[in-house]
Amino acid sequence: MNRIGADLVVQTLTTLGASTVFGEPGQHALGLFDALRRSSLRYLGSRTEPAAAFAADGHARVTGQVTPFVVSTGPGALLTLAGLQEAACSSSPVLGISSQVPSDGLGGRRRGYLHELPDQQASFREVVKSVEVVRAASQIPSAIARAWQTAMSVPRGPSWVEIPQDILLSRTDLPPVTTVDTTPVVPWPRPELISEAARLLNGAQRPVILAGGGVVRACAQDALLDLAKRLRAPVATTFGGKGAFPWTHPLSLQSWLEDRHTTEFLEQADVLLVLGSGLGELSTNYGTMRPRGRVIQVEADPAKLEANYPALGIHCDASVFLDRLSTELVDRPRQNQDVRGTLDKVRARLDGQGLDLERGLLRSIREAVPDEVATFWDMTILGYWAWSAWDPRSGGMHSAQGSGGLGWAFPAALGASAAGGPVLAVSGDGGAMYGIGELATAAQHGSRVTWLIVDDGGYGILREYIATPFGTELHRPDFVALARAFGVPAATTSPETLAADLTGALESDGPAVLVLRAAPRMFAPTHA
Known part of the structure; x- marks a missing residue:
């Protein structure tokens, strides 16, 4: 079979032990997707590049292993920066691989290629642990191996590799990649x-x-x-x-x-x-x-x-x-x-604040979620509560508190579910809109993710921070009807039925959406 540079990418990832690759295709990266099609690697395509990076982060967190994603040049690459920032803040070993414009468009030349950036790698240097730029097909295995090693070496974190389109598509007679050394660097204490x-x-x-x-x-x-x-x-x-x-x-x-x-x-x-x-x-x-x-x-x-x-x-x-x-x-x-x-003092302080709804919701969720199930929480009021109040048990609790970006939980949970479900994601209605298109991803792949959307009509946590709400009140869709339009089972729930409804949803063989109309509040801060 005629092999191309992109095959070296896929063979190197396979040799390194990757099993799943996330991504979003684009014109300059089509060689990568052609090689993925011919490989044994499992590909899960997201609907947006930010979601692909979030999904890789979620997968890396639950597996503890480097998880790659592949995207195209320019806007596709730049859209992954929010996900890479969260991976960096949370020490998540993510490997981002991007195409580049053809080689003759690099080095400061402005040839006018689609998606052209004068210095794409500069956008990533202050976010990821390392940036590798490939200039020949023979450099591909070593560049990816170095990036993989960097991602796994403590402190773990994301790394970035970019490869020009012509190198991905060019024929290569290099032998298949079968050996690479990526022993992580371990700092030893004095x-x-x-x-x-x-x-x-x-x-x-x-x-x-x-x-x-x-x-x-x-x-x-x-x-x-x-x-x-x-x-x-x-x-x-x-x-x-x-x-x-x-x-x-x-x-x-x-x-x-x-x-x-x-x-x-x-x-x-x-x-x-x-x-x-x-x-x-x-x-x-x-x-x-x-x-x-x-x-x-x-x-x-x-x-x-x-x-x-x-x-x-x-x-x-x-x-x-x-x-x-x-x-x-x-x-x-x-x-x-x-x-x-x-x-006891902590509980007594909460007892005096009239927070029965909020504490009850957390108890209901904990009652419904099996101990071993991983949970993913967006930057929403229930997520803030979970930071303090959630008993993670063996499943663990994951949130975007490293960088604090909205819209992380559902795509990250989809990534985690690729390692074996079920998984729970919790979002507010504001954060849910960031990744609503990923319902199509969930339906396409049959992901065992239950998505709990707490619909309070706005950015509830931001209401807590300003005396007069402005820009925080949101028009939102009928989330139940919208999920069903994607082919995802959905229903409304209530504080009284939440535990039972969640239990049933988590037992299903595919994705599910539950919408809770409620307006939880935060507990009073005590850092002043």
């Missing part, structure tokens, strides 16, 4: 830093742990549980670290990071061990946390070490740190800390 961390923790009377997403990505949950037990240290999890620690464990502070009672508990620690978190604004109650003891920050991204708080900064993966630390810890009596009392 032994003296581990010893100093052990010294501080061994001497601590009131140690507390703040566990971030780095613990989950490192699959270090068991090691964290063992450490907490040995130190008798309470553990709070960041919003990105949901699932790092058992929600109902006696040492669990859960994730009420926007509550002043939790903030004060973290502040009173004589040693605060921060695992896999950059201590950004959402993890520190909008920067109001003021630790009074020593802080140890373990973070795979060196740029985040001590970016917001002075600390003993240790650049390494959470699992490596916990493994090295365990041999230097000394088991000794420590002061009991009132975890239950803190959680």
Whole structure:
């Protein structure tokens, strides 16, 4: 068979272990799609390029493996930037592959090609971990392998490869790609830093742990549980670290990071061990946390070490740190800390705010969703509630809180479902409109995604931030009729029937939409 440059792309991805590719075709990328057609890789086409990038992110999160997507040049490539930003903020290993205009249009020439950009790669450099630009077919396997390795090396994140149209389409006599080396780079901590961390923790009377997403990505949950037990240290999890620690464990502070009672508990620690978190604004109650003891920050991204708080900064993966630390810890009596009392204070504060609807909705969803089912939450009021209140259990909780973009949840859930469903996505009516076309994707592929749309007639979370709503009130469609027009079963639900309706939808063999007409409110902030 006559082979072209695009076949080298597909063969390299296959050799690297890819199984599923997301994307959206375009004129300059047709060679890639021709090669995909001839390959064993599964292709799931989205209806827009942002959705393809979101889907790759969702798939990468639930599999923990690099997930590629392919798009065309210019506007197609640029539309993926929102998805790549979220992947970067959430350390999701996504590999974006884009075509380019023909080679004679590169290097500053303005030949007037369709979709031509004078420097397309410049748009991606400050978003992704690496940019690879191919100039000959023989460079394709190495470029993709380097990008794959970069995406998987901690801190994980997206990488980008672009290949000119003529190179994708040109004939090649290179042998099929069968071997590539992509061993991830692992940062190893300096032994003296581990010893100093052990010294501080061994001497601590009131140690507390703040566990971030780095613990989950490192699959270090068991090691964290063992450490907490040995130190008798309470553990709070960041919003990105949901699932790092058992929600109902006696040492669990859960994730009420926007509550002043939790903030004060973290502040009173004589040693605060921060695992896999950059201590950004959402993890520190909008920067109001003021630790009074020593802080140890373990973070795979060196740029985040001590970016917001002075600390003993240790650049390494959470699992490596916990493994090295365990041999230097000394088991000794420590002061009991009132975890239950803190959680009781949080609940008492909520009890006084008339939030029965909101808390009831979260309980109904948790009741309906099996423990192992992954959930994806958009930037909507219920999503904000879930950051603090959702017990992720084994299925995990995923949200776009890294970059905070609307419209992420449903396409990301579609990507996750490609790894095996069912999956739940939760959006507001405003965010739902960003990805409404992906109902066609769900129907075409029979994706086992249940989409709960909370219809409150506008951007509900933005209403919370402004005294006089302006630009937040929205005309919206009949979501039930619209979903049915795509061939997706849909129904309305209510707070009283939500648990039963969700249970039934999640048991179906394909996509389903439930529309809840309700106007939930946020709990009162306590960071002021």
